[in-house]
Amino acid sequence: MSSAVKTDRSATARSGRLTRPWVPFAYLAPALLLYGLFLLVPLGRAAQFSFFEWDGLGASTFVGLDNYVAIVQDEQLREAFWHALVLIFFYAVLPLIIGLVLAAILTRANVRGMGFFRTIIFLPQVIAMVVVAVIWRQIYAPDGPLNGLLRLVGLDSLTTAWLGDYTWTLPAVGLIGTWVSTGLVTVLLMAGMAKVPRDLYEAARLDGAGAVREFFSITLPSVRGEITVALTLTIVAALKTFDLVYVTTRGGPGTSTTVPSYEVYRRAFELGEVGAAAAVGIVLTIIVFSINAVVNRIGEKK
Structure with missing residues (x-):
């Protein structure tokens, strides 16, 4: 009985060691989501626009690195x-x-x-x-x-x-x-x-x-x-x-x-x-x- 308990505790400890690093990520996920939504996405869109000739209203033309x-x-x-x-x-x-x-x-x-x-x-x-x-x-x-x-x-x-x-x-x-x-x-x-x-x-x-x-x-x-x-x-x-x-x-x-x-x-x-x-x-x-x-x-x- 005691060996089974020890084995179970060992498995739990190993499982805790494996899953514990993901716990901070679970807490940070909402902040990272907001960071990506309000900073990285607009920055990515700006980078996309920089490869086009566009007046902000009409059609755009791809110009590569010309800008x-x-x-x-x-x-x-x-x-x-x-x-x-x-x-x-x-x-x-x-x-x-x-x-x-x-x-x-x-x-x-x-x-x-x-x-x-x-x-x-x-x-x-x-x-x-x-x-x-x-x-x-x-x-x-x-x-x-x-x-x-x-x-x-x-x-x-x-x-x-x-x-x-x-x-x-x-x-x-x-x-x-x-x-x-x-x-x-x-x-x-x-x-x-x-x-x-x-x-x-x-x-x-x-x-x-x-x-x-x-x-x-x-x-x-x-x-x-x-x-x-x-x-x-x-x-x-x-x-x-x-x-x-x-x-x-x-x-x-x-x-x-x-x-x-x-x-x-x-x-x-x-x-x-x-x-x-x-x-x-x-x-x-x-x-x-x-x-x-x-x-x-x-x-x-x-």
Whole structure:
């Protein structure tokens, strides 16, 4: 009797080991179904459209890779992708540098009212981007506050139509992205720095380390994960920028601020080139995944 019970228990254990890996899948199946239905299926349809010449209404014509070849050959599209890469500096790199300095100083100084400061600096993330764009368009206006301030301090020669100048328009739009992203990056880094054990800093000070050495030897390696998350979020924001460009410049003056997302809109809804717009969207998606895969790969290295 006992041997039969043991045999039955063994069979049950083996059966449990065989079926247990499928239990998490049963829980994840609804989420995976929704993910596929609302993300993968539309992405697949966009990829399908990218192989056709279609105006969105009438009959479509299969053109193979012609829409993708046009992206390489079209100077305006190449310029749009270059502008998106430039915006990565303003949306991701610059906020990361500013955020690291701010977070390190505020964490080290243990400033009073830190909760209020976090709320204020995070506020740009809460405001709708369209509202942000309208506000900054007024700031950058020829008779706006920025030029008014420059005139007030005697720098009249520096005043310009910031959103109408071929040289300064893209940096001006990029600085809006810096203003929006800095708060998010700073809050993320402050949260990471707050988890660093104080004993490490005390030991470093006993060894004669200064503030700069503490930052590079202790603080920076300890917030590697937060830096990776911050870069991922801000790079995606930079590459998919549309509403900011649409409200402030509409890609102008000329094509000096065109970006891929704006080109997708323009080609699909203004020019009626849905297939070409889909191809631009697919290429942009690949670039976003590629850059963030590299960032996460670097962030995972010890």
